[in-house]
Amino acid sequence: MKLRLLGFTSILAIGVCCTPLQAQESPAPSTATPAAGMPVQNAPSAARQQADKLVAQMTLDEKISLVHGLFPPLANGKTTHELIPSAGHIDGIPRLGIPLVRETDASLGVANQVNQRPGDVATAMPSGLAQASSFDPQIAHEGGAMIGSEARAKRFNVMLAGGVNLTRDPWGGRNFEYLGEDPLLAGDMAGAQIAGVQSNKIVSTVKHLALNSQETGRFQADAIIGDAAMRMSDLLAFQIAIEKGNPGSVMCAYNQVNGTYSCQNDYLLNKVLKHDWGYQGWVMSDWGAVHSTVQAANNGLDQESGEELDKQIFFGAPLKAAVEAGKVPMARLDDMVARYLTGLIESGAFDTPAPETVQKIDYSAHAKVAQKAAEAGIVLLKNEGDLLPFASNAKRIAVIGGHADVGVLSGGGSSQVRSVGGVPIEVPIGTGPAASFVRITYHDSSPLKALRKAMPNATITFTDQRDVAGARKAAAEADIAIVFAPQWTSEAIDAPNLDLPYHGDALIDAVVSANPKTVVVLETSGPVLMPWIDKVPAVVEAWYPGQRGGEAIANVLTGKVNPSGHLPITFPRSAEQAPRPEPVDYARIQALDAKATADPENAAKYQPPIFPIHYIEGANVGYRWYELKGEKPLFPFGYGLSYTSFAYAHPQVTGGKTLTVSFDVTNTGGRAGSDVAQVYVTRKGSGEPMRLAAFQRLSLKPGETRRVTLTAEPRIVADYDTSLPGWRIADGTYQIAIAHDAEDRAMVVETQLDPATMRP
Known part of the structure; x- marks a missing residue:
């Protein structure tokens, strides 16, 4: 795969053995307009050279026309071309062969959030966390290729996919969209999805750069974090995703980072992205994330997206005036346009x-892609007494709650897909910052119907969640009870706490008291607390499982599919174990939102001021935080059970310049199944928690043994050294855990590594 980050290709090819970072190779301090925007580590690609030739033929007005885009629902009359109700639109320049661009949300399918294109349906993939639970980049690639093909078939050529923000807080409203808390897993999965989307000759973004970790006050939040910590966590996830996926565009975030808005942040956009990583594509803003003209342009923003959602159109007439006045150099405008064209050319969107x-779309074939991903991502959290899979002699089953009679839950916001089959439940949320584009929506995939089809000889009843007395009675009369427990979240709305809503905990308590053979199926955005965990023998995390989620859940419960998902995010035992037990400034911002709703004519005066979020965990996100603090969570990162069992043996580790680990994986049970072998690393005596350095999903028949060899990602082994600047692997003894999850220390080996340094 061709990489943009050419300064790092040799490092990836030979593990931790790499060319030392020489003093003269250290990047110079960033300036507002570095060398016409070109990274010093990269020569212009062929695509960039083609783009530069096109830019040289443009008038000033033509250049300006390409660096700001319309928001079609609000842009009537601004173009002679058809405006498809969607995310974005940029006219082309026909005389130069530059195509018109139409942009669509998002990572889980071609979005149509509030039915703005009446009747237009698409295939809905499971949530990002569900896909990440597979620990299988091939799953992500297949899903990306599928949703990208539907985007192209619907006449879009830019897809706003590739969400890779690390999950720093278990209550985050967009946790479901993203890929978990670990930079290696998130980066690998996002890169694979991006490559899949772009295999259709359309552009995928990677988003949202950076630290877009809280929805509460997301326009006013200021993420406070150190350079090294950011490089070793969130930025590393972006870096890996860009290397693996080669996205045509990077989308910057709403929030500030260390005192500066992300979309005019010289450090993020110029120094890190374009200079250190040598990225040659374009930076687009998030919708409504632009706050200036001169500062944003000079500090690295290349295109204003959805201009109608900003306070003014910053990159239209004001940018033209700034260029004419010399406040934004013409070379910088040329670079903005050339980067846009480079992303289109490299992805194939320019020439196709x-x-x-x-x-025409083969929705039937695409549904199988979504179902495969859902089945691979469902996580079996508990299975006491092997209650699952259901025995064939189970005759009476009580299905309770979660609207399991009609469908499965999906998350809200810009990723919302109106899936094939229709919408059995759709509830407007009424008020708040997401009211205009968010509805609580279910996909038409009923677990109840799927279970009845899978178990035709059983009597399977359904009781609504609101009928607690009826649920208790149904459970008492059944051989097995299944409680479906939903937790809905959305873009722009964080969960206020980690409790199950809709009296979910009380319902589960009532059901399990009536029938000890109770299974809880969670349909959640992310982690929830489980005060009933000691009473309930079987727990399944199904996440938001997409448009074939009902079938996937039924296949896992009945044993047609052996569960193989592993948690990409830690489930805390209590909210107090996490770095922040609730959204920062939640109560104050909720009160201001309520005032704005009550007084819409003066809503602007209730906007909260900028407020800081101190990311005290630094690079120790998720499972690293729990280990550092000596906290034992409810379920650790990487955890997942199966209907079979796996054992590791005969480890062999090679150190020196490259950290390589080999070991046998054996299926010791009686069923075929898939395992996720994980390798964690730390330098002995450093006091730092272990980090996931390599992983591999593999499928084995009963009794089968396979030798696995994994090479550690060098930047995981290293620390970021701001004095170089770059990555430094210290010499010394390293401890390596060959593990089933982030807590597993049953097999720990040691080796010596040579010192090495790498470019940023």
Whole structure:
């Protein structure tokens, strides 16, 4: 795969053995407009050279026309071309062969959030966390290729996919969209998805750069974190995703980072992204994330997206005036346009314009892709007494709650897909910052119907969640009870706490008191507390499982599919174990939102001021935080049970310049199944928690043994040294855990590593 980050290709090829970072190679301090925007570590690619030739033929007005885009629902009359109700639109320049660009949300399918394109359906993938639970980049690639093909068929050529923000807080409203708390896993999975999307000759973004970790006050939040900590966590996830996926565009975030808005942040956009990583594509803003003209342009923003959602159109007439006055150099404007064209050219979107009419889509085949991903991502958390899979002699089953009679829950916001089959439940949320584009929506995939089809000889009843007395009675009369427990979250809305809503905990208590053979199926955005965990023998995390989620859940419960998902995020035992037990400034911002709702004509005066979020955990996100603090969570990162069992043996580790680990993986049970072998590393005596350095998903028949060899990602082994600047691997003894999850220390080996340094 061709990489943009050419300064790092040799490092990736030979593990931790790499060319030392020489003093003369250290990046110079960033300036507002570094060398016409070109990274010093990269020569212009062929795509960039083609782009530069096109820019040289443009008028000033033509250049300006390409660096700001329309928000179609609010942009009537601003173009002679058809405006498809969607995320974005940028006219082309026909005389130069530059295509019109239409942009669509998002990572889970072609979005149509509030039915703005009546009747337009698409295939809905499971949530990002569900896909990350597979620990399988091939799953992500297949899903990306599928949703990208539907985007192209619907006449879009830019997809706002590739969400890779690390999950720093278990209550985050967009946790479901993203890929968990570990930079290696998130980066690998996002890169694979991006590559899949772009295999259709359309652009995928990677988003949201950076630290977009809280939805509460997301326009006013200021993420406070050190340089090294950021490089070793959130930025590393972006870096890996960009290397693996080669996205045409990077989307910057709403929030500030260390006192500066992300979309005009010289450190993030110029120094890190374009200079240190040598990224040659374009930076687009998030919708409504631009706050200036001169500062944003000079500090690295290349395109204003959805301009109608900003306070003014910053990159239209004001940018033209700034260029004419010399406040933004012409070279910088040329670079902005060339980067946009480079992303289109490299992805194939430039030479393969989107079709002029909607193309036929094989929704039946695509549904299988979504179901495969859901089945691979379902996590079996508990299975006491092997209650699951259901025995064939189970005759009476009580299904309770979660609207399991009609469908499965999905998360809200810009990633919301109106899936094939229709929407059995859709509830407007009424008020708040997401009211205009968010509804609580279910996909038409009923677990109840799927279970009845899978178990035709059983009597399977359904009781609504609101009928607690009826649920207790149904459970008492059944051989097995299944409680479906939903937790809905959305973009722009954090969960206020980690409790199950809709009296979910009380319902589970009532059911298990009536029938000790109770299974809880969670349909959640992320972690929830489980005060009933000691009473309930079986717990399944199904996440938001997409448009074939009902079938996937039924297949796992009945044993047609052996569960193989592993948690990409830690489930705390209590909210107090996490770095922040609740959203920062939640109560104050909720009160201001309520005032704005009650007084819409003066809503602007209730906007909260900028407030800091101190990310005290630094690089120790998720499971690293729990280990550092000596906290034992409810379920650790990487955890997942199976209907079979796996054992590791005969480890062999090679140190020196490259950290390589080999070991046998054996299926010791009686069923075929898939395991996720994980390797964690720390330098002995450093006091630092272990970090996931390599992983591999593999499927084994009963009794089968396979030798696995994994090479550690060098930047995971290293620490970021701001004095170089760059990555430094210290010499010394390293401890390596060959593990089933982040807490597993049953097999720990040691080796010596040579010192090494790497570019940023």
